[in-house]
Amino acid sequence: MENSSAKRLDFVRTNEKSDNSHHHYKHHHQIGHKHGEGSAIDYYAYASKIRGWNPSFKVAFSVLTLLLCIVLNNPLVSLAVIVSMAYLTVVKGGLPLGAYLSVLMIPLTFIILGTVAIGIDFSRQPIGQFNLYLGFGYLYTSIAKLKEMVFLMMKVFGAISAMIMMTLSTPSSEIIGVLRKAHVPKLIIELMNLIYRYIFILLDVFNNMRNSADSRQGYCDFKTSCQTFGNVASNMLVLSLKKANAYYTAMEARGYEGDLVFLEDEKPFQISQVIYAVGFMLFLLLLWYVTK
Amino acid sequence: MREPILKVNNLHYSYGTGNPALKGVSVNIYNGEKIAVIGSNGSGKSTFFLNANGVLKADHGEISYQGTVINKKNLKELRKNIGIVFQDADNQIIASTVMAEVGFGPMNLKLPREEVLHRVDEALTYMNILDFKDRPPHYLSGGEKKRVTIADIIAMKSEVIIFDEPTAALDPLNAQMLEDVLVKLGQEGKTMLISTHDVDFAYRWAERAIVFDRGKIIADGTPLEIFKNREILKQANLKRPTMLDVYEMLVEKKMVKNTDAYPTTPKELKILLENNLYYPESSVPMI
Structure with missing residues (x-):
């Protein structure tokens, strides 16, 4: 679980970026x-x-x-x-x-x-x-x-x-599985699965964009921050469309034919x-x- | 002559924007071959792979798998037998646990649940990631994600495996792990196509190299033939493998005899140096 704990620390670190950074270490628990x-x-x-x-x-x-x-x-x-x-x-x-x-x-x-x-x-x-x-x-x-x-x-x-x-x-994936067994419509289940996976990808993408904007003084004052926020948001939209395409290609390559069925434990x-x-x-x- | 496993004949493809990405690609791929596909960015390698797998439909030309021409009806057969490991693992991983992810392909093949579970375990063991079975992909590192994507394809038991720039974004340790897996898969007789910018890797691993340039295949032969041909290297903007340069320099400076046994790794070079030096061993400093 070494890697996961590193990830956890990462959450904490990125979370605190927006707070004042004086108490970096005290925030932990x-x-x-x-x-x-x-x-x-x-x-x-x-x-x-x-x-x-x-x-x-x-x-x-x-x-x-x-x-x-x-x-x-x-x-x-x-x-x-x-x-x-x-x-x-x-x-x-x-x-x-x-x-x-x-x-x-x-x-x-x-x-x-x-x-x-x-x-x-x-x-x-x-x-x-x-x-x-x-x-x-x-x-x-x-x-x-x-x-x-x-x-x-x-x-x-x-x-x-x-x-x-x-x-x-x-x-969440298991909760979705329970909902599927409870006969929630298939479309909703598939959407939930995809959205859940996608949240983390978009979070990653967003973090990278925000950091790169931050390193170029993109958040130096309020007006610039607003502008940067808009740019990041529109870029996210374009990127998610692109990613959706890449995803679909990868799914098709593995024999996807319109039914999203996952193996459940x-x-x-x-x-x-x-x-x-x-x-x-x-x-x-x-x-x-x-x-x- | 043996029958090619995959036969591509005069393939043309252009994306929606109208720019042709493939302009008449013909190639025969035989069972068990280890092929490096090289060429600069945008030369059509990835487009070729997606066509070979049937995800993209060619404008012209035909693809035959084991002697059967692929059409709409047997497209599924092609996808089942030709697996692609994509460059960016995050564009391939779709499920929210490793088990569900690796099971995605076999589930699409409509296999019974028992068989899917068996294949998932087998593929995860093969890639040495059985411990990750219940983990979600978003808590895995880049190298671990790469292994999951390879397990994805192993679980589908594809005859031909295509790797799209597998070593990109991997650290040296993970790149080594990947190469070990490739060697292991090669020993099991899988047919593999790997696109790469790492000429040293192509030189030491591949039996055959195909060079793409602006939507065409400009050279097809053993890596040695291709990397010795300066014209092709120049046209495709390729570098020469280091080991090839080193060997030719040694021969040129009359330090080793020219035996035509080209070493591809430092280890092979060492053996060569030990056996083929011009001078008696006593006068040479220790290696």
């Missing part, structure tokens, strides 16, 4: 969002120790967990889901805790911003259990409202961590995993029944 997080997630999925689990099982399990988390609408259930999904991803999957939190940070930001509006309100009169005078009006809230906000946050967070468990342990179902999963669902239901 910091919690928080970085550009290009998408490709980091892809890398984590390949490195996950539970990648060998049957992908259909993982997809079904995380979708069912997500549904239960939303339908049961119970803070304890949400908490159980959050904890168990973190356990699966970090302990079973072997993902560093820092990396896991860093991935969660993106949705978390949105959740907090979205739920604050539910918990805290604004009024001209001093109402509510707590209020804060701002000079032109009052920010007010109450215990009940705060509770509602926290419970909602936990519910959404639980649902998201179930999805993230899936994405951090199942490479078949990972066996493990009965024990299914039993655990069913047990977990029952536990969630029981938890909901007891505390409702």
